[in-house]
Amino acid sequence: MFNKDDKRFIKIFKEGTLTESMEILLDTETGVNYLYIGAGYGMGITPLLGPDGKVLVSSQREIANYKERM
Numbered sequence: 001m002f003n004k005d006d007k008r009f010i011k012i013f014k015e016g017t018l019t020e021s022m023e024i025l026l027d028t029e030t031g032v033n034y035l036y037i038g039a040g041y042g043m044g045i046t047p048l049l050g051p052d053g054k055v056l057v058s059s060q061r062e063i064a065n066y067k068e069r070m
Contacts, residue, residue, distance in 0.1 A: 009034075012066055024048065026066060031057040 012033075013024040023036045025045075033048040033056045048056040058066075 010066055010070065026058055026063065028063050028067070031059065031063060033058060 008028055009025045010028060011023055012026050013022075015022050016038075020039045021037070025034045025036055026032075027034070034045055035048050036045045037043065050056045
């Protein structure tokens with residue numbers, strides 16, 4: 001059902017402890033970057049915004065570079 005090489009979301013950053021984590025996820029189809037935060041039983045996800053207040057979108061070249069590293 002799921003092909004490992006064909007992931008829509010890839011994790012490009014992770015930081016945290018056993019009970020708390022912060023991750024940046026990249027949507028490989030749209031290029032939108034998301035911030036995920038999990039703590040205990042709660043979690044939240046939101047698109048990352050740039051300094052101009054617009055949604056942070058990675059280029060196709062950046063997406064290809066992240067995929068190569070996996």
